[in-house]
Amino acid sequence: MIRALDRKLLRDLWGMKGQAVAIALVIGAGVATFIMARSTLDSLMLTQQGFYRRYRFADVFASLRQAPDAVRERLARIEGVQDVETRVTTAARLDVEGFTDPVTALIVSLPDRGQPLLNSIYLRAGRSVEPGHNDEVVVSEAFAEAHQLHPGSRLGATIRGKQRTLRIVGVALSPEFVYQLQPGAVIPDFRTYAILWMARKPLESAAEMEGGFNDVAIRLQAGASVEDVISRVDQVLARYGGLGAISRKDQLSNRYLSEEFKQLRQMATMLPVIFLGIAAFLLNVVVTRMITAQREQLAILKAFGYSTADVALHYIKLVVLVVLAGVAVGVGAGIWLAKGMVVMYMQFYRFPEILYVLRPPVVVTATLVSVGAAVTGTLYSVLKAARIPPAEAMQPAAPAGHGPALVERMGLARWLSQPTKMILRNISRRPAKALLTVVGIAFACGIVVIGGFYRNSLDYMVAVQFRYAQQQDITVTFVEPASERAMYSLGQMPGVKLVEPFRVAPAEFQFEQRMHRTSIRGIPEGNSLFRLLNTKLQPVDLPPEGIVLTDFLANQLKIHPGQMLTVRVLEGRRPVRQIPVAAVVREFVGISGYMRLPALNRLMREGPAISGVYMTTGAAERPAILRKLKNMPRVAGATLRESAVTNFYRTMARQMLIFVSINTIMAMTIAFGVVYNSVRIALSERSRELASLRVLGFTVGEIAYILLGELALLTIAALPLGCYIGWGLSAFIVRNLQTELFRVPPVIFPSTYSFAATVVVSAALISSAMVSRKLALLDLVAVLKARE
């Protein structure tokens, strides 16, 4: 048999079903965001680990100019080395039918027979290459999808200046290229960069490297020291033009993947924690007010011998029931959303399959936070109510000092109608309660702002980085450093307006114990296409001497202008120099060091060499220019600024924006739940008073004005506060969202504020309409029957 108290609980619950649903939605939205974010991240990381393990992702990687096969044995003898896989890799230009932009590829050798020892490939379609068929290649899935290539498709390729036709036999994925990024690029572009796998023999001859290799992958024995192995490998390969071995940590795909996961982790921690925190706070407020409104029933139960603990438990059950319903909805929605998110990320990070995981601690945390907030709110108000002797609590609450409101005292009273005075008096009578309502609505408004700010920040970032700092239409990179003559000949092409050279060299920076691997970019004097910006985003000139660092990089190294930076160039003669840091520049995307072009050439101990050219062109001539560039053997690639921007929005930004859009929807849900609850609680607190007014002859419209006018006033007061909270939280999030890949600036457009205000005002209007219906049905007889 159900106990009488539990019946009361169920009936009370049914009586407040509207509010219960609103509370459950608030908590559900908070929990869903949390579950979605955490389990998306956990799933991606689990998937990554699984892929790395099953496809034997190497621990150490090294590139070199060329070494004879025999060197393999020497590498294998290094202490701590388990397996060594030598490979041949080469860059190539590809010709895809019907695609005008230049396409480059990295071709990696596969053993002539069998799977590689390390970094093996997962075949999505077709088969691997077979010995004796020299034109066979396996192509990376992302590229294959971008151009709809299948086993059987053909590709034109230029390797070492020689044209040939390759036959695709398979489509594959590799732990080495989960994040398929062209070296030097910041954003992957699946249409213009491909990974191809070819059998070792034919690739050796194509790359003119018979009997040799230029790339090594190593697996370490358990417990071996990475640093020791790397330095031994570097010793062995030094004679063969070794470019410096790197650990997994610095491997391009893995490093960017880690950075992305780091960013995702921060996003997946802060936003949901803020959401859940705010939902919990709002829940706490709502529950406190709800229980406070029940103080009379609480006193009756106590008068009949229920202990404070019994009563607390009773209300805790009520609240926990609602909260658990919300948590259940939130977990369900969170899982559903996370599965969708993971699928989306898979288009970007290339894994063979998704391992979906929702770790129990994530659910437990979400539940504990929600239930904890509700229970503390309940306990607080029950204990507060229990302190009042039951005899007093059963009396109607003593009307707190009624008096003229501030505006009335200011002498405005005679312009105010009676109902307006009642609104103002009610607010000034209980300022704490009014403030709590304002804060609640403000937070609701604030999280809608957070939902929108990210989009604004990305737009701003793109505008500054790709449209303001960089003015070039096309960036041309050469296969190897060229003389300035190459630039002049490009400048002569019809339609080319301005050309500006640049030199890029991979380098390692060190200050004290902190090291960072990136590149140095040489920029000529009087540069006008590629511009550097100071912290106020004004273009600045490079000083003739010294090096300039991206602000983020300088912060990472903890180095300031005037201090000496150790620069280890990882190309050519590999010089190591101490160079003073001349300045820092603000960049939102990527990190780099910058020097004047002649200074960089001097550092490299080379003549006036350039790595590529920036150019502006007439729009009409651009396709013709690209076609010509494609056929120049010394041109490795050409990127269009506008397609880089489109690509950015299509790939990297899209994941984040979808994540943020979902959050916006959740924020809207929370906003609605909070506003609706505020009105409903106000109604239940004042229904007796309002009904009495009806008895005295006030119309439904007039009492609605008294109740909802107050809400309107509080909502209007909450909007500016809410925008401020949103701005503050966004700035906080941004500060924690900085990675090597990009640093989102804290920018909120006015449209985002007005959107948030619109959401809150709509929630208020809808709630008002729902409550007005109840006002028309107020039970006047009940008021007469009751004792007051």
Add this chain to the structure above:
Amino acid sequence: MRMPTLPNTPAGEVVFSVRGVTKVYRMGEVEVQALRGITLDLYSGEFVVILGPSGSGKSTLLNILGGLDRATAGTVRYRGADLTHAGDRQLTEYRRYHAGFVFQFYNLIPSLTARENVAAVTEIARSPMKPEEALSMVGLGERLDHFPSQLSGGEQQRVAIARAIAKRPAVLLCDEPTGALDSATGIVVLEALAGVNRGLKTTTAVITHNAGIAMMADRVVRMSDGHITGVEQNPYPRQPRELTW
């Protein structure tokens, strides 16, 4: 103070011993002196009527006896146990197992039916009646499943009485229990109270300003302005059905 030795005050055992109790309500600047030094004993099994004009402090005294409120000064003992300094847990236990209340305002739980309102109390009592039994004692056997909002004021008050007597309390404290009832129903209610008093030897205190009801009391305590102005013994208590008002 007189120590009454009445035949219907069995063994003369003191149930409540009130000594110099005062109660001051503070509302901001204003102080209201509700009780100004009450000294009184209530005996096991007796039926006491407290008479006095409105505002004389009757409800305040009864609430203090019931452990619903605390005295400002003085002591109240229940069977030797100090209620004035009892903790929340002891007071809860006292209210749960020993005292039954009937309030001036019915104070029913609106979301529970008549039967459930009684059950809410019997479920935590030691040897209660069935809720149905208690409700038929007040003539509401037919209205078990009605909600308070579906009952008249008088009917709600009878549910409140059923709720108070259902747990067979040792003391029954009633604040104007018949105030809202017509005389016929009032007599039914008073008979129920008297029946519990005699049958279960429940010490019963009833507040009223109806002098007629005083005729059924063993003793009558008169109050005025926070003082006890007189205690009278009634050697020949009447049966409720003999009363008129």
